[in-house]
Amino acid sequence: MRVRVLIADPEEYLLDLWRNYLERHDYEVHTAVNGLECVSKLRECGADVLVLEPAIPWGGGDGVLARMNEEPDIPRVPVIVLTYGRDQGVLYRLAPFRVRDYQRKPMPLRRLEECIRNVASSNSAVTTQTQEGCLLLGDAAAGWERSHRREA
Numbered sequence: 001m002r003v004r005v006l007i008a009d010p011e012e013y014l015l016d017l018w019r020n021y022l023e024r025h026d027y028e029v030h031t032a033v034n035g036l037e038c039v040s041k042l043r044e045c046g047a048d049v050l051v052l053e054p055a056i057p058w059g060g061g062d063g064v065l066a067r068m069n070e071e072p073d074i075p076r077v078p079v080i081v082l083t084y085g086r087d088q089g090v091l092y093r094l095a096p097f098r099v100r101d102y103q104r105k106p107m108p109l110r111r112l113e114e115c116i117r118n119v120a121s122s123n124s125a126v127t128t129q130t131q132e133g134c135l136l137l138g139d140a141a142a143g144w145e146r147s148h149r150r151e152a
Helices: 012-024 035-045 060-070 089-094 109-123 131-151
Strands: 004-008 028-032 049-052 079-083 099-104
Touching: 004 012, 004 035, 012 028, 012 109, 028 035, 035 049, 035 060, 049 060, 049 109, 060 089, 079 089, 079 109, 099 109
Parallel strands: 004 028, 004 049, 049 079, 079 099
Antiparallel strands: none
8 A cells, every 4th residue: 555645845946856756655645835725735646644844834744733633624644853953842843733743854764764764664553643742742842952962
């Protein structure tokens, strides 16, 4: 079964690059350039994983995740946050949500595919937001903070 991925990022050239790579590796890829489009596509495509840039216009990443948690017609899928930002506030704004991984742009295409595969395969055992999901968030956040400290 093909993994369905929704990637929400305002940079259309990156969306095209990621889509082409992931489709060659047998993923079904949907894209969105803003928060409104992302919420709409979450309803339509039945994504298995959401790759989300927190700084997307029209709602932002935290707005998308809030709608996902509040509206029963939007599936609650695991999220990979992919951002250029160094703002640790992103971690705290997104902490209540089902974020499984934090990654920094730019990242190698192969690494993105590995992250999606790992999150999709671990999602088959997790159907609702659980304490385990919070632990995964904590681990992802700790790794993200460590990588930022190394650059400082």
